[in-house]
Amino acid sequence: MQIEAREEIWPLKQLFRISRGSRTEARVVVVTVTDGQHTGRGEGVPIARYNQSVASVLEQIESIKREKSLDRHRIQQLLPAGAARNALDCALWDLEAKISGKRAWELANVLMVPKVETSFTISLDTPEKMAAAAKANPSAPILKLKLGGDDVDLARVEAVREAAPAARLLIDANESWSPSHFEKIVPALKRLGVELIEQPFPADADEVLLTLDHPVPVCADESCHTGDDLARLTSRYEVINVKLDKTGGPTEALHLCEQARKAGFKLLIGCMIGTSLGMAPARLLASIADYVDLDGPLLLARDREHGLSYQNSRIGIPSRELWG
Secondary structure, three states, X not given: OEEEEEEEEEEEEEEEEEOOEEEEEEEXXXXXXXXXXXXXEEEEOOOHHHOOOHHHHHHHXXXXXXXXOOOOOHHHHHOOOOHHHHHHHHHHHHHHHHXXXXXXXXXXXXXXXXXEEOOEEEOOOOHHHHHHHHHOOOOOOEEEEEOOOOOOHHHHHHHHXXXXXXOEEEEEOOOOOOHHHHHHHHHHHHHOOEEEEEOOOOHHHHHHHXXXXXXXXXXXXXXXXXXXXXXXXXXXXXXXXXXXXXXXXXXXXXXXXXXXHHOOOEEEEOOOOOOHHHHHHHHHHXXXXXXXXXXXXXXXXXXXXXXXXXXXXXXXXXXXXXXX
16 A cells, blocks of 8 residues: 655635634645555544644654554554544545445445535634624625634624624634633623633633533633543534544544544534545545534635535535545
């Protein structure tokens, strides 16, 4: 088996900002694996929050190229959960699908629904600009708002609610809140119809959730990577955000989803900003989710060839040419 990895840079439509910083492009790593007859592809997004870079991801992949008998199960031991393992795991799923003549969801024994509804993310900004972004996407049935933990957060949500009175609202604080901010703002968010609060506190300080009321369900993102995290999160969160770049690919993500369901958590299938090649494996998981946040390609200036179909925020089934 031959393995190749390369960096690709995809410009965004506009500046994207969260509480930790901003970006104008998506930098992804694409892995291809071939057996000489069939080729599989996968995409991973290095995450600075977890001390990953394009260079470190490429180095991880290079380090295992000479391993014998590489398969999806072997790489779970060779590589840590993260973008490198995700890109390689996705490529191996794609290769297996091509060799077998089956689709990846058939191999995973997942019933693939024809369409799923994704949220659309509104970048952190002033209340006026976030409201304008909501008005610019009137067909989006679910809006996910990035918040920053400052005194303007409530005004941001109020402005978006006024601009999009019929939209369902989710919010993502990206670890930026304090306990006092949570207690002050959450009752008002409940009245505004917010359905979900994602990662309000830093992952290493989320034990405070054990002592706070949850009038709006709280979702773990940075606090949950793999199935090993679940026991610690019980009674802190009601929902788990499953991202392939955190789990290290669909193999662990499927296990995490199964274990999370058994533990009573709801599921949100999320993503980093990437192309349809990165979304397609997560689209498989979206068929079994309560919430879907796979809008990465919608934030790009352009997507790759054979990209996913997005029609009124509903995502179709990936083509064979794309993945799986």
